[in-house]
Amino acid sequence: MYSRQIFTLLILVACSTLVAQVKEIDVIGTLVEEATMQPIPYATIALYKNNSKAIITGTTTNDKGEFQIYTSVADFYIEVSFMGYKTKTITDFTITNSKIDLGKIKLSEDNEILDEVVVRAEVSKTVFKLDKRVFNIGKDISSTGASALEVLNNVPSVAVNIEGEISLRGSSGVQILINGKPSVLADESSNALGTITADMIESIEVITNPSAKYEASGTAGILNIILKKEEKRGWNGSISLNTGTPDNHSIGISLNRRTEKFNLFTQIGAGYRSLPRESEAINRNLVDDEIIYSDGIAYRDETFYNITLGTDYHINDLNVLTLSGNFAYEIEDQPSETKFRFYDSNNILTSSWLRRETTEATNPKYQYEFNYKKQFKNNEDHSLLLSALGRFFGKDQSSQFENRTISGTDANSDQQTDTDFQQADYTFKVDYTNPLSDTYTIEAGAQYVINDVGNNYEVRDLEGGSYVVNEDLTNNFEYNQKVLGIYFTGAYELEKWGIKAGLRLENTDLETLLTNTDESNYQNFTDYFPSIHASYKLSDIVSFQLGFSRRIFRPRLWDLNPFFNIRNNFNIRIGNPDLLPEFTDSYELTSIYKIGKASFSSSVYYKYTTDVIERVSTFEDNVTTTIPENIGTNGSVGFETNGKYSPSKWLTLTGDFNYNYFDRNGTFETQSFDFSGRQWSSRLGAKIGLPADIDLELTGRYQSGYKTIQGEVTGFAFLDLGIRKKIFKGKAVVNLGVRDLFESRISESNVYQSTFETYSFDQRGRFVTLGLSYGFGKGEAMTYSGGRIR
Known part of the structure; x- marks a missing residue:
């Protein structure tokens, strides 16, 4: 079919030059996918003479699915076609002032061909x-x-x-x-x-x-x-049940009601899951030749509930109001057990002890949102969007730590912690888009974001039979950040090429405060962020994109907060309230091309970052403390390619590969951190259609190791597997999924310094899930799980 389209286009181009220019008719429209409403680029639009198969002229859609075609022949019909979709013939249209506006043309997938497997x-x-x-x-x-x-x-x-x-x-x-x-x-x-x-x-x-x-x-x-926000008329819905090991049980319901004026939608979920995590750590004191080993297992057992409610109200064809809200509630239980062993300079075990943690937490979180969108009569893309968003997250957590001596020196030292965390965020936006013509488009807008956070953390040590507040580890951290941004962009786009440029101005106002010690940090800065993008369609099968942008990474709350979890008090991480933001200049050239049944995208990119935030480890009294610091610059050049290949109806292969070489320069406390390194990753997936409406899917991934400023991170590979069976004509689906089939997905790192060395290892293990989903009304079967992986 693909070769037929190419041959058709060649004929169209030849024929179009022979058409007499008497009084041209302008035919315009936009081609979209019926299921997703996403534009379909590079589809064929052909005009044929009525009662004949003779071609008059033709064209292809651009990246936005849009097309424009001229003809001097008034007696014709229109045929729209694209590989994998049903061909649509249009005979009913109106010519007004020598113009035919077909609006949005929806193409549905060719199920007769594809449903076989x-x-x-x-x-x-x-x-x-x-x-x-x-x-x-x-x-x-x-x-x-x-x-x-x-x-x-x-x-x-x-x-x-x-x-x-x-x-x-x-x-x-x-x-x-x-x-x-x-x-x-x-x-x-x-x-x-x-x-x-x-x-x-x-x-x-x-x-x-x-x-x-x-x-x-x-x-x-x-x-x-x-x-997702279902758009089908009437009632639609889906219900899903999941179970798995380790414990992963959930139920999810999705409902939608669509009328002429309203679109009501809701999603409800509840469940329980347990996430085990095995860990190991080694601290080597190279000065005193002492070693501390620790290993153990920790769980995050969660019961969770969530509900999303929303509605779109179509005031008329040009004005829409959207109100939505989400509420989630989590109940956490985090038991852990870690064994410690201390070896002296003669490699003799002098003491060992067990540290048990019992942590309970409740996490309420919710958000609410209001949107108003106005479209203008002259063009559906001419729009004004106003939005306001509020969100809240809270954590009420208490922990009990017990140390019990196994052998040697008495290591009993019990502790308690309490955390009262609250975060409120507000975002206000206005966006205006105006296609001034078929080729020119401008965008302008503004955004104001408020982040207000408080983290009250208290540590108590057991002394003389009672718990006493440890003032050195206790404090209340307050974080308040306001960011105001305004922007303007302009785009010029033709059928073959386009360019888009813009400028954004942002002012950041950040203040942090440790209330107990009255330590504050205040930053206020304004920066400019230009961007430019260009595209060029060399042919129907090859296109290029070029892009540049300037970006900022503002330190997050946990990067700034100087207090930490004491689960393993020989390996602790703390924040740094004096951190500065990173700035990155990013350049990229991307090519998109198709070869037969395969499609590919490849990119060459370069990034240059200043004030790079790196985690630096220090060592004292056999305790490793890791803290983020701004250290120098990083230049990275990389290559990425990904693609999809369907050699037959029953087999689809996907893959991607990314390689980058980086050059680090910087010093910290007289120590040089100049070095170069590389890292790469790859992924390969295969989906195989089997008889009896059964599908098999395999996805493998490899992540290479790479250098860090003080050591290295180890590479790993893992494989995921899935099997699916459709029943009841696709209304119900049974799924079996296995993630990390060989339990090979790990996190492993080393720090090598002149006075100390550290090693850390973490592993989640294999996850197996079994799911059943059923769609009702006009809906389709969907999969659901209300949990997360952390």
């Missing part, structure tokens, strides 16, 4: 736009019972480590947005995407070089998670 919509796929990539989430088996973190880990260019830290092309400092805005659901203090689940996600936008329209935070780029 695999349906196209089941597989996640990427759509390229001028300044971003949109990863549309299919019903991939690997997403069964998955949290948003696991879904992100399957997105090209994105990696999520065992700790839940998200990186983009190997760099941290990623800004996470929900529906284009900050959210308590994606805030690190709320344990990163705790209640967002695979079935709730429509698509994920990967923005490695954001335009000036976006907030400048995030030196690595932006990940924008778009949540």
